[in-house]
Amino acid sequence: MSTLVLLRHGESEWNAKGLFTGWVDAGLSAKGEEEARRGGRLLVEAGVRPDTVHTSLLTRAIQTANLALGVADLLWLPVTRSWRLNERHYGALQGKDKAQTRAEFGDEQFMLWRRSYDVPPPPIADDDEFSQVGDARYGHMPSELVPRSECLKDVVQRMLPYWFDRIVPDLAAGRTVLVAAHGNSLRALVKHLDGIGDDEIAGLNIPTGIPLVYELDGDFHPVAKGGRYLDPDAAAAAAEAVANQGR
Numbered sequence: 001m002s003t004l005v006l007l008r009h010g011e012s013e014w015n016a017k018g019l020f021t022g023w024v025d026a027g028l029s030a031k032g033e034e035e036a037r038r039g040g041r042l043l044v045e046a047g048v049r050p051d052t053v054h055t056s057l058l059t060r061a062i063q064t065a066n067l068a069l070g071v072a073d074l075l076w077l078p079v080t081r082s083w084r085l086n087e088r089h090y091g092a093l094q095g096k097d098k099a100q101t102r103a104e105f106g107d108e109q110f111m112l113w114r115r116s117y118d119v120p121p122p123p124i125a126d127d128d129e130f131s132q133v134g135d136a137r138y139g140h141m142p143s144e145l146v147p148r149s150e151c152l153k154d155v156v157q158r159m160l161p162y163w164f165d166r167i168v169p170d171l172a173a174g175r176t177v178l179v180a181a182h183g184n185s186l187r188a189l190v191k192h193l194d195g196i197g198d199d200e201i202a203g204l205n206i207p208t209g210i211p212l213v214y215e216l217d218g219d220f221h222p223v224a225k226g227g228r229y230l231d232p233d234a235a236a237a238a239a240e241a242v243a244n245q246g247r
């Protein structure tokens with residue numbers, strides 16, 4: 001048995017403004033910072049103590065991990081970061097207002113871009129102000145590996161190697177692992193863990209700042225499907241709010 005804790009970053013400045021964010025490096029809002037601290041308190045209260053941490057390369061996930069770990073007096077834990085845990089790249093939608101996009105393109109197209117498994121938004125131009133081409137944090141990657149747009153299927157494909165090669169070995173060594181990441185990279189991981197179908201995953205939304213704890217068996221499969229949120233009522237309400245963004 002091993003324990004995995006998934007933590008979506010707290011509310012970002014761009015979540016608060018209702019903008020498609022993806023790989024744009026929006027920081028946490030004041031509310032998001034408080035959500036992250038509360039996430040840390042929930043871990044302490046539940047007696048869940050991570051031994052090691054994995055985050056994306058995006059500031060909002062890193063800030064969230066640091067704030068939660070600070071509350072738990074665990075800022076000293078080893079941390080590994082990877083672009084493979086980044087949010088889904090939202091292509092040409094990055095920087096666009098969700099409600100305006102829905103009004104302009106209609107509900108069906110909006111939901112296809114937002115929640116379909118295999119339809120990516122149009123690609124972002126390399127010279128777009130919200131493109132990540134040339135961003136120093138991806139300087140170690142060949143430019144062609146930096147996405148210009150991703151659907152959830154693309155995220156599953158680029159996230160799973162990190163799961164198997166970097167996270168599973170920590171779990172196999174008996175460590176409790178905290179993964180601080182994003183709505184869609186965590187949806188990709190939960191899809192894998194819970195064996196959720198390509199259509200069914202559209203209905204799964206992950207709330208900001210509430211730890212989701214999975215106990216895993218010897219094959220790194222969940223003992224209980226869906227894991228357990230440390231504040232289930234708040235998680236259900238917040239997931240509903242995520243589902244309704246842009247409305």
Ligand SMILES: O=C(O)[C@@H](CO)OP(=O)(O)O
Pocket residue numbers: 015019020021022023087088090114183184242245
């Ligand atoms: O904008 C984004 O990058 C994501 C997460 O905030 O949004 P959505 O929930 O619409 O996929």
